[in-house]
Amino acid sequence: MMASEAKAAKGHIDLRDIRVSFTQNGAALDAVRGVTLDVKPGEFVSVVGPSGCGKSTLLNIVAGFLKPSAGEARVDGLPISGPGADRGVVFQQYSLFPWLKVRENVEFGLKMQGMGRAERESRARTLLGLAGLLSFENHYPDQLSGGMKQRVGIVRALATGPQVLLMDEPFGALDAQTRVVMQEILTNMWQQLRLSVLFITHDIEESIFLSDKVYVMTARPGRIKAEIPIPLPRPRTAEMTSSPTFMALHRQLKALIREESLAAMGGELKEGGLGQDWHLGEQGVGAL
Amino acid sequence: MATAIRMRSLADPPVAGAAAAEAAVQPASLRNVEEVMTPPLAIKRHDVGGAPPMAPAIAQPAMGARLLGRLRTQLGSLALSVLSIGLLLGFWYLGTEYRWDFYIRFTNVPTPGEVYTEFMGLIGSAKFQANIGISLGRIMLGFCIATGLGVLLGLLCGRYALLKGLLFPALEVLRPIPAIAWVPISIMLWPTTETSIVFITFIGAFFPILLNTLHGVAAVDPVLIRAARCLGAGEVALMTRVILPGALPHIFTGLAVGMGVAWVSLIAAEMISGQFGVGYFTWEAYSLIEYPHIVIGMLVIGVLGLLCSGGIRLLSRLVMPWQRVGTKENA
Numbered sequence: 001m002m003a004s005e006a007k008a009a010k011g012h013i014d015l016r017d018i019r020v021s022f023t024q025n026g027a028a029l030d031a032v033r034g035v036t037l038d039v040k041p042g043e044f045v046s047v048v049g050p051s052g053c054g055k056s057t058l059l060n061i062v063a064g065f066l067k068p069s070a071g072e073a074r075v076d077g078l079p080i081s082g083p084g085a086d087r088g089v090v091f092q093q094y095s096l097f098p099w100l101k102v103r104e105n106v107e108f109g110l111k112m113q114g115m116g117r118a119e120r121e122s123r124a125r126t127l128l129g130l131a132g133l134l135s136f137e138n139h140y141p142d143q144l145s146g147g148m149k150q151r152v153g154i155v156r157a158l159a160t161g162p163q164v165l166l167m168d169e170p171f172g173a174l175d176a177q178t179r180v181v182m183q184e185i186l187t188n189m190w191q192q193l194r195l196s197v198l199f200i201t202h203d204i205e206e207s208i209f210l211s212d213k214v215y216v217m218t219a220r221p222g223r224i225k226a227e228i229p230i231p232l233p234r235p236r237t238a239e240m241t242s243s244p245t246f247m248a249l250h251r252q253l254k255a256l257i258r259e260e261s262l263a264a265m266g267g268e269l270k271e272g273g274l275g276q277d278w279h280l281g282e283q284g285v286g287a288l
Numbered sequence: 289m290a291t292a293i294r295m296r297s298l299a300d301p302p303v304a305g306a307a308a309a310e311a312a313v314q315p316a317s318l319r320n321v322e323e324v325m326t327p328p329l330a331i332k333r334h335d336v337g338g339a340p341p342m343a344p345a346i347a348q349p350a351m352g353a354r355l356l357g358r359l360r361t362q363l364g365s366l367a368l369s370v371l372s373i374g375l376l377l378g379f380w381y382l383g384t385e386y387r388w389d390f391y392i393r394f395t396n397v398p399t400p401g402e403v404y405t406e407f408m409g410l411i412g413s414a415k416f417q418a419n420i421g422i423s424l425g426r427i428m429l430g431f432c433i434a435t436g437l438g439v440l441l442g443l444l445c446g447r448y449a450l451l452k453g454l455l456f457p458a459l460e461v462l463r464p465i466p467a468i469a470w471v472p473i474s475i476m477l478w479p480t481t482e483t484s485i486v487f488i489t490f491i492g493a494f495f496p497i498l499l500n501t502l503h504g505v506a507a508v509d510p511v512l513i514r515a516a517r518c519l520g521a522g523e524v525a526l527m528t529r530v531i532l533p534g535a536l537p538h539i540f541t542g543l544a545v546g547m548g549v550a551w552v553s554l555i556a557a558e559m560i561s562g563q564f565g566v567g568y569f570t571w572e573a574y575s576l577i578e579y580p581h582i583v584i585g586m587l588v589i590g591v592l593g594l595l596c597s598g599g600i601r602l603l604s605r606l607v608m609p610w611q612r613v614g615t616k617e618n619a
């Protein structure tokens with residue numbers, strides 16, 4: 001118990017003035033520009049935005065896969081130097097090792113830490129039990145449904161006891177019903193473990209339902225367009241999705257994202273040489 | 289640490305349905321305007337006693353019928369196989385029995401009967417067994433070295449572009465040269481005939497194994513490598529626990545192809561350099577005009593090749609048990 005309380009103070013993600021540029025066909029293009037983002041210890045923060053605005057890019061920076069071209073990226077005050085077990089990652093694609101059984105997948109990170117076999121096994125079994133997956137511990141990933149695979153993915157990311165959980169559209173490939181169940185499972189886990197979550201999604205409702213705070217990004221080059229605190233009480237219940245506060249937040253976020261999606265598509269249409277001029281983008285932002 | 293966690297499992301009653309039912313009895317204050325204006329829905333819930341827990345093993349309906357159907361198709365294909373081999377033997381028998389001599393000449397070809405009686409006489413001979421043993425030994429040695437080196441280099445070159453850039457131009461020059469073309473230089477290079485034959489067997493197996501391993505490394509899903517790095521895997525663990533198992537299906541393709549080429553190369557080398565082995569036996573039979581032995585040699589080579597590739601298939605099943613689960617479900 002002491003350990004988990006001490007841990008609650010950790011897991012502070014701090015991105016400041018981040019710029020990421022990729023060179024495409026010899027020209028440098030900004031994917032993300034001037035992004036400042038903050039996830040307090042134990043906070044659940046979502047990032048929403050149109051496709052291609054740089055959400056995954058931001059997550060990859062925090063995960064340590066990508067170095068920003070400019071700006072500072074820190075976790076608990078230390079500059080991020082590479083991927084590590086202190087930050088668990090759940091990917092959009094199923095990323096379980098197909099050659100390992102469910103329990104062996106969960107044990108992977110513990111094995112890397114050099115934990116002994118018996119301890120590893122009991123720890124993995126405890127976590128799998130909590131996720132309702134114990135009867136599947138000896139199954140191979142190919143024998144599981146999509147929702148189960150993603151649950152194992154979450155359990156695997158949590159097994160090493162990270163302070164930060166990074167999730168890139170983890171439920172994007174799941175059907176609506178499974179998604180709802182997964183969201184409840186995730187909130188439950190998050191509330192018990194008190195870790196910081198950076199959650200990326202396309203789904204506005206999902207972002208409101210899960211988060212303490214939602215960042216909305218602009219179309220490419222991605223900047224932070226809005227930072228919206230979600231004042232809904234915890235624990236969140238399914239009924240809350242029809243409360244006036246929820247509806248108002250939903251409308252607000254939807255409007256913000258719609259503008260950016262149109263701007264993104266307008267840009268592409270122009271780039272595609274269709275000659276259409278949508279007169280959106282910067283003007284649209286200002287009109288808000 | 290995590291003892292207090294309580295989570296809803298998928299086995300619990302469906303959440304969406306429960307939520308809908310609860311929404312219908314919610315106080316009006318919580319609902320928004322649209323919901324108040326629509327009349328409350330009369331939802332009738334059926335008692336299904338909760339969803340049954342998903343059993344790991346799903347019962348297969350109509351097992352008997354499936355087995356019967358399977359048996360029938362297997363009997364059918366067995367009958368076809370027997371017919372096919374029977375036709376081949378019949379053709380051989382007729383050709384040799386009637387001494388067919390019309391462009392292709394069966395005049396000196398031994399009949400199936402002659403081959404059978406000769407074989408029965410040979411099978412106990414120590415010399416014949418030694419020839420088989422020697423060929424198998426050469427295959428094993430050459431093939432194992434090719435596997436070790438091919439997989440190792442394939443993994444390293446697949447992971448480190450610099451090494452690949454350094455090694456591949458040279459290997460690409462050597463690759464199109466068939467193993468048989470290596471025979472003269474190999475005899476000059478190596479101190480004994482034995483080593484030179486093993487070397488040629490190795491050359492035959494090496495390139496298919498190397499190239500397929502390389503493909504296998506390229507085919508490993510990058511997200512798996514990322515996942516492993518997030519879980520704290522270092523470079524060595526990444527190589528042995530992610531890239532190697534991820535490349536295994538391709539590696540086994542390389543092993544199967546490599547085994548075939550190894551046999552081709554071995555037999556050719558044995559025929560040319562002339563010291564023991566089934567290839568040597570077969571060629572010697574021709575020189576000594578022991579024609580039934582030629583056919584025996586051919587058949588033995590065929591059977592040994594078959595056994596070796598069967599062994600590799602068996603090994604691949606043992607080493608990659610996960611490969612079977614996916615296909616079992618849609619079977």
Ligand SMILES: Nc1ncnc2c1ncn2[C@@H]1O[C@H](COP(=O)(O)OP(=O)(O)OP(=O)(O)O)[C@@H](O)[C@H]1O
Pocket residue numbers: 022023024031049050051052053054055056057058220
């Ligand atoms: N390695 C790369 N090289 C060049 N451009 C890249 C690279 N990775 C990403 N980009 C570009 O950067 C932009 C942001 O990509 P990113 O994947 O972060 O978007 P996203 O918001 O996650 O999109 P989606 O919602 O579709 O997942 C895109 O326009 C993409 O084309």
Ligand SMILES: [Mg+2]
Pocket residue numbers: 055056057168
């Ligand atoms: Mg993305």
